[in-house]
Amino acid sequence: MTNNNPIGIFDSGIGGTSIWSAIHDLLPNEKTIYLADSKNAPYGQRTKEEIVALSKKNVDFLLDQNCKLIVVACNTATTNAILELRANYDIPFIGIEPAIKPAANNSKTQVIGILATKGTLNSELFNKTAEMFQNTKIIEQVGYGLVQLIEDGNLNSPEMTQLLESYLQPMIDANIDYLVLGCSHYPYLIPQIKKILPEHIQIIDSGEAVARQTQNILRDKVGFNDNQKSDPVFYVNSNPEVLKSILEYKYPVIQKDF
Numbered sequence: 001m002t003n004n005n006p007i008g009i010f011d012s013g014i015g016g017t018s019i020w021s022a023i024h025d026l027l028p029n030e031k032t033i034y035l036a037d038s039k040n041a042p043y044g045q046r047t048k049e050e051i052v053a054l055s056k057k058n059v060d061f062l063l064d065q066n067c068k069l070i071v072v073a074c075n076t077a078t079t080n081a082i083l084e085l086r087a088n089y090d091i092p093f094i095g096i097e098p099a100i101k102p103a104a105n106n107s108k109t110q111v112i113g114i115l116a117t118k119g120t121l122n123s124e125l126f127n128k129t130a131e132m133f134q135n136t137k138i139i140e141q142v143g144y145g146l147v148q149l150i151e152d153g154n155l156n157s158p159e160m161t162q163l164l165e166s167y168l169q170p171m172i173d174a175n176i177d178y179l180v181l182g183c184s185h186y187p188y189l190i191p192q193i194k195k196i197l198p199e200h201i202q203i204i205d206s207g208e209a210v211a212r213q214t215q216n217i218l219r220d221k222v223g224f225n226d227n228q229k230s231d232p233v234f235y236v237n238s239n240p241e242v243l244k245s246i247l248e249y250k251y252p253v254i255q256k257d258f
Helices: 017-026 046-062 073-090 100-106 124-131 144-149 159-171 186-195 207-222 242-246
Strands: 007-011 031-035 069-072 092-096 109-117 137-142 178-182 202-204 232-235 251-255
Touching: 007 017, 007 046, 017 031, 017 207, 031 046, 031 137, 046 069, 046 137, 069 073, 069 207, 073 092, 073 124, 092 144, 092 207, 100 109, 100 202, 100 242, 109 159, 137 159, 137 207, 144 186, 159 186, 178 186, 232 242, 242 251
Parallel strands: 007 031, 007 069, 031 232, 069 092, 109 137, 109 178, 178 202, 232 251
Antiparallel strands: none
């Protein structure tokens, strides 16, 4: 089965490029269109109604580009809006949510840490998932300020280091052996996080799992691109320089109001 339309990917900002990268690595022949709603980032501090409305706006834009499936590369949008998106649009959606299951199933200490946005940790979907692992102690921490620092281009700032240390030290003290990154922006912080965490603590993010699920949906429902591979397209509605730098200036970035 072939389908040469692009895969659409959206996030509240640049963080979902960590998901895009995993998809692009696994499926290099697929056309991809990435939408960074940086003007409205972070979604994690917004109400459920706002998150749903912004997600629908992003989906409408991507459908105008003839996307064949849409990846919601944002934990907050997934946990708050994906059920409504699936109910309102006749297109496959792939979401991301904190990878609690592999962390809880593999934890030796039965204590795991979750670093995520307020919108994700307060969502019904997250709490339903967390309730499935009654024998595991889950240390939840809202990553206040982290997304904004990343969106502002302050990835390696002293303020970032200070925030990470304040969020991670209580988890270390609680004897976690797995840290789940519950926001698509956070994989960009892994080098700094590794400097803070003891070596035995494993870090889990969702990128590879989302890429494999995308591959499965293409195979089973949608169809693969059989044309020669083409460069991805990136759209942003605010501050294109940060997105360009995250992409290491390898691809053009189009600034567009949407």
